[in-house]
Amino acid sequence: MERWAGRVALVTGASVGIGASVARRLVAHGMRVVGAARNVDRVQVTA
Numbered sequence: 334m335e336r337w338a339g340r341v342a343l344v345t346g347a348s349v350g351i352g353a354s355v356a357r358r359l360v361a362h363g364m365r366v367v368g369a370a371r372n373v374d375r376v377q378v379t380a
Contacts (some may be wrong), residue, residue, distance in 0.1 A: 337363070
């Protein structure tokens with residue numbers, strides 16, 4: 334995933350479940366992630 338390092342990804346449903354997991358994995362691999370969700374409090378906890 335080095336080719337994606339520094340790029341930006343938009344993840345919908347980033348507050349829980351698969352969306353939160355995907356967001357965390359992308360950040361771990363060096364991507365910048367914009368997380369969108371209906372519950373702002375949960376997204377902030379994920380961040």
